[in-house]
Amino acid sequence: MTIHQILHKYWGFSKFRPLQEEIIQSVINGRDTLALMPTGGGKSACFQVPALLKPGICIVVSPLIALMKDQVENLKSKGINAIAIISGMGKREVDIALDNCIYGDIKFLYLSPERLLSDLVRERIRHMNVNLIAIDEAHCISQWGYDFRPPYLHISELRALHPRVPVLALTATATEDVATDIQQKLKFTNGNVFKKSFERKNLAYLVYNEENKLRKLFSIAKNVKGSGIVYVRNRRETQEISRLLNLEGIPAEFYHAGLDSAARSKKQLSWKSSETRVMVATNAFGMGIDKGDVRFVVHLDLPESLEAYYQEAGRAGRDEKKAYTVLLYTTSDKSRLLKKLEQSYPTVKEIKQVYHYLGNYFQLAYGAGEGLTLEIDVADFCNRFKLDAIKTLNAFKFLEHDEYIALSETIFLPSRVQILMQQKELYSFQVEQPAYDPFIKILLRSYGGIFDQFVAVKENDLAKRLGTNRQEISQTLMKLQAMEILTYIPQTDKPHITFLKQRLDDQHLQIDARYLTERHQINKHQVESVIAYAETKKCRSQQLLAYFNEIHAAECGSCDMCIENKRRLKKESVNDDITKEILDLLSSGSLGLDSLVTSIKSGTDKEKLHIIRILLDAGTIKANGEYYYVS
Secondary structure (H helix, E strand, O other), X not given: OOXXXXXXXXXXOOOOOOOHHHHHHHHHOOOOEEEEOOOOOOHHHHHHHHHHHOOOEEEEEOOOHHHHHHHHHHHHHXXXXXXXXXOOOOHHHHHHHHXXXXXXXXXXXXXXXXXXHOHXXXXXXXXXXXXXXXXXXXXXXXOOOOOOOHHHHHOOHHHHHOOOOOEEXXXXXXXXXXXXXXXXXOOOOOOOEEEOOOOOOOEEEEEEEOOOHHHHHHHHXXXXXXXXXXXXXXXXXXXHHHHHHHHOOOOEEEEOOOOOHHHHHHHHHHHHOOOOOEEEEOOOOOOOOOOOOEEEEEEOOOOOOHHHHHHHHOOOOOOOOOEEEEEEEXXXXXXXXXXXXXXXXXXXXXXXXXXXXXXXXXXXXXXXXXXXXXXXXXXXXXXXXXXXXHHHHHHHHHXXXXXXXXXXXXXXXXXXXXXXXXXXXXXXXXXXXXXXXXXXXXXXXXOOOOOOOOEEOOHHHHHHHHOOOHHHHHHHHHHHHHOOOEEEEOOEOOOEEEEOOOOOOHHHOOOOHHHHHHHHHHHHHXXXXXXXXXXXXXXXHHHHHHHOOOOOOOOOOOOHHHHHHHHHHHHHHHHHHHHHHHHHHHXXXXXEHHHHHHXXXXXXXXXHHHHXXXXXXXXXXXXXXXXEEEO
């Protein structure tokens, strides 16, 4: 098939979006390529189409587990074989998945960057027939970017395994420095950048210095039809703002990473289907969600960077129809953001203390723990050792940079089961142990492929079919695991920490203090850019585009600053017209006030009287009590 036939068969489109075809042709020609495309620009098709054109497998590296899972499900729904290997999966589960990539018909292998630290994964990738390496959210590889992820630095090691395979790096947010850094870090053989303008002509960027944010939010939600997203600072605010919107008759839900997977999925589906009109969320919401009819995105607090703001605001108007992105702030928000910046940077001593507490939390002996992956309840960890949550999470990031640990995001992994026996052996077991026979029969009927690989199982579904409860199902699976009939991995919904090295004592733990200082300076610049965006009196779109090095962009005409300038220019024009008419009328002779005002064609009576007073004060015209005349 041609790339156009692939596009039509799997996505139903007859033509590509701007720049997609050029990027795809670059990849097909074997060139390393960096694609800079705004949110909603169709980045995934840029690697999925060429990967389907060529024999072999495409390796996709992404830091966002939720996005990986979503893309895998979308590909599977189109009949395209894809899998994701993410943190939280056991060694045997990973082993089977990698085998399927080598010997099976898998077209897309999604990996979190942390997985590239594994010798097992790297060695198995060496034996795969790889046709393309795609790096999503590629700005994460750059220390100049707003969301630097140290594990991304290992991606270039894939090149040594498959030196002739082209690399496609994709991101929606990259300054010129970040774009250059991405190419260097990925060892591009040639400079090859495709950049679609970050301009979103259908978006109106509005900023209001507003003390009563709720009143303004209610006004926006009532006056702008369609779906909306409201971004807030913390989990507590998601619930409170959602409750207040509902009291105003605006159907709203709240969303944050602390909700269990079932609740998140239910809320997300309700919003995507427009049953819920407004989603109030932390920045955990929105990545990878393709909902075209979002008419407004409101930020109730200053974002931490313009890159993050551009991505979040860019979730409005993906259908290219008119939409509004609104930033509400007060002077105290500015102080809070600057304070948070300082709180986000622990000292070297504090980072070492967090590392020491991690070892104690998991009861690891010095010299032990290398390669160990464990669930962590961050709230419990902070409470137990009386630690500040923000500083602790940032301490984790610096420990990750120095490659002592790898920290995954909060993820939901369903329960998984694989049968360890051959079918004949299992049948013998069922005959010998008739008490387990009904359970095993239901398990086999419900889930195909369970002998060959781990399959996701739902304990509640099995419980309904067997007329029992979830707890009984879990206990039966654990008993069968103890008898080595199967492997059972219960579901989890927590982040994971992997100890990349054995636990070290304080003396041998080396923290890169210089890097700590550099990151602080980069973040300080990002925060200052956000404050400048909110406070300066220029076209908002121009400001955003200038930040991304588009310095000759035209004024958008639709942001609050452009609207204000239009209003001011119109007022100035009306004032000039009124002044000219007054002078023309009085140059022909004196007039009474009523006659003068009635004779002026431009402006309102209020505007006419205002100009008459100005001309009197300036001495340009005079009055003798009854008549006005030119002096």
